Amino acid sequence: MSDRAISFSELASESLIEIGAGRPRSVLDQYPSIPILRVADVQDGRIESRSPDRVPGSSRKVIGSKVSQPGDVVLTVKGTVGRVALMPPDGPCFAYSPQLCYFRPAASGPLRSRYLYYWLKTTQFWNQADALKGQTDMADYLSLSDIQALKIRIPSLDRQDGTIEVLGSLDDMITVNDRIASVADELAATYFEETLSADEGIADVVLADIASVNLRQAIRWRDGNLRYVDISRVGPGRIEWPERISWEEAPGRARRAASLGDTIWSAVRPSRRSHALILDDDPELVVSTGFAVLTPAKVGPAYLYEVTRRDEFVQYLESVAEGSAYPVVRAERFGQAVVPLASAERLTLFEAKAMPMRRRAHAALVQSRALAELRDSLLPKLMSGEIRVREAEKVVEGVRWRGSR
Secondary structure (H helix, E strand, C coil), X not given: CCCCEEEHHHHHHCCCEEEEECCCHHHHCCCCCCCEECHHHECCECECCCCCCCXXXXXXXXXXHHECCCCCEEEECECCCCCEEXXXXXXXXXXXXXXXXXXXXXXXXXXXXXXXXHHCCCHHHHHHHHHHHCCCCCCCECCHHHHHHCEEECCCHHHHHHHHHHHHXXXXXXXXXXXXXXXXXXXXXXXXXXXXXXXXXXXXXXXHHCEEECCCECCCCCCCEEEEECHHHEEECEECCCCEEECCCCCCCEEEECCCCCEEEECECHHHCCEEECCCCCCCEEEECCEEEEEECCCCHHHHHHHCCCHHHHHHHHHHCECCCCCECCHHHHHCCEEEECCHHHHHHHHHXXXXXXXXXXXXXXXXXXXXXXXXXXXXXXXXXXXXXXXXXXXXXXXXXXHHC
């Protein structure tokens, strides 16, 4: 296939790609055993869902191709439009929600899945998508017909493979850092439970006894900047780090100050477990009023974070959330949660051991941010031909060398 612009509808008509949207909620609700992949589960290049793989064969037949397959490229098409991820080869299966579009290139076709994944991050995609997504008076939305009308230039497979190798090597380094962070996270959680089980001086207290809720408001500076974190940027234990913006660009919900050592918890839909420990000492960090910001008082940051990510705490939040379609937990309810408080000696020992684990995990994630920035700077240049694969490989080799010292 020549390096020309071709629409996705043409590719689909020639059976070179399968494109589809998820099943309506009314259909998915009939098969509750199938974990549903939603917009909030699709992060920057990652699928972050706590749903187990338990799709029965009978339900697979009903949902059909709407069940994920390894190598699918997934795009969010409603509300938060444009987040993209690649379904991993060893991950669980999901039923796609109607707010997602999936792309499934033919194995013997002219388009590699991973190349398409990277293409969906370029201005070549966004210039077309921006002209289509705001055509309704409601939330931004890309319909299936909009997607099919998009055009892509497909280079040779050799060029695609070279681009994938360069960008993929950076993604692989990010994956290693993610594993380091995950292991450190698991170790800290295990040590926390061991601390509780070994402590005979455990007492039950309300959260307000050991932490403040929404202690500080952000100060708006006319000529200042901020890094604004909204709920869509936070998954279980992780923040998708925001770019700096001016206060003039900031939404009205940018009003909560969050500082080093705070734990932020989404007050909306607590079952999604959108929470994180702040370990960036950044005075420009501001979070949405949709978060409860928990500031440690009588305990350390690591202890407060662990005690508020336990299943018991999440279950409490779910029990006091108000509203069925859009459950929300009021700020004062966070302070009323009953949590275990270890003895003073155990608190000191726990913090001394757990915080280094947390800092190691955070350091890995910070390095991943830098790698992602490099990847995102190389991506458009590789896609447009501004730089050659060999030039980009030298840049990546330099990063590997510095990282190995």
